[in-house]
Amino acid sequence: MTVPEGDTVFALARRLGTVLTGATLTRTDFRVPRWALTDLSGGRVTAVRSVGKHLFIDVERPSGTPVSIHSHLKMEGTWDVYRTGTAWRRPGHAARVVLHAGDTEAVGFDLGTLEVLDDPSTAVAHLGPDLLGDDWDPAAAVSNLAAHPDVPIGVALLDQRLLAGVGNIYRSEVCFLRRISPTTRTGDVDLPAVVDTCRTLLWANRARPVRCTTGVMVKGKELWVYGRDRRPCRRCGTAIVRSDLDSRATYTCPTCQP
Structure with a gap:
């Protein structure tokens, strides 16, 4: 198992971004109590990015309001991409969120943190310079x-x-x-x-x-x-x-x- 560090999350964001950026979410399924009623269907993914060990999926709602899906892998978490209807590599009970975009679904498994934020900067305001960030200092x-x-x-x-x-x-x-x-x-x-x-x-x-x-x-x-x-x-x-x-x-x- 590759322990998630900054490079792991950077690569994961890039892989997710190739299939999600620009796509419209046709259905979302948040499987954590606090966000279980959140519905981002109809939203357009504007970016997938990493900040340190944090991963953000930025979405523009149909109303034009921006929101961000924030996750942290901790030790066991990951995101996988599947064609809709194909078998997952991890059990369904480990899924914390499923994002559907046409015939593609992105699944976040065993995520240590999962939340939906109006202002994603609040999740990383405490961080020092990001070693892989465009603004590395x-x-x-x-x-x-x-x-x-x-x-x-x-x-x-x-x-x-x-x-x-x-x-x-x-x-x-x-x-x-x-x-x-x-x-x-x-x-x-x-x-x-x-x-x-x-x-x-x-x-x-x-x-x-x-x-x-x-x-x-x-x-x-x-x-x-x-x-x-x-x-x-x-x-x-x-x-x-x-x-x-x-x-x-x-x-x-x-x-x-x-």
Whole structure:
């Protein structure tokens, strides 16, 4: 399973956008209590976009009023596209929303967040600069991180309020590539270099079917350290160590990341 991070959601938005953007919704089925009576049929999809790990489907109602379907995948969520009448790859009870557009249906499964917003900016106002956004601002990301010098860099990178898009896989990979321990104080880190590495990795993977940080697109060789507990470091041969940081697993090489 690919853990949803900024690149996952970016690619998902692009895939959904190819079939939904410009389409008219012929029927909508929201399967969460708060939005169960919401009907966006007749609305035209104007855009599908990502902001950090958040996905938005922007719709113009028949009245001309804009609204946005906001979702967050969390760990298990995804969106799939089907031709109407074909079997789904996940069970029906996992569907949180079904959007019909002619003979196409987009289904959101196991979404951690699903809501319909008149003002979608409220859902992401707290986020730091989006690593894959058109308005990406590396200086602001560096400044945000620098404002928390005593926080471990591995914790700071996952704080979406500081910069948006890094998840658990990328924090281990970025720290390895920068040869720093995830527990190093943010104030002791070359922050411009770390931020640049984050951007480079997410940008390179935004359209790849498989996430790769090593440059080797061979199954089992795509990542440097993540998920490789007790296996030899690809650089020096030292056994990779798994540890918990903020209740989530992180992977390091004790030799390459002193």
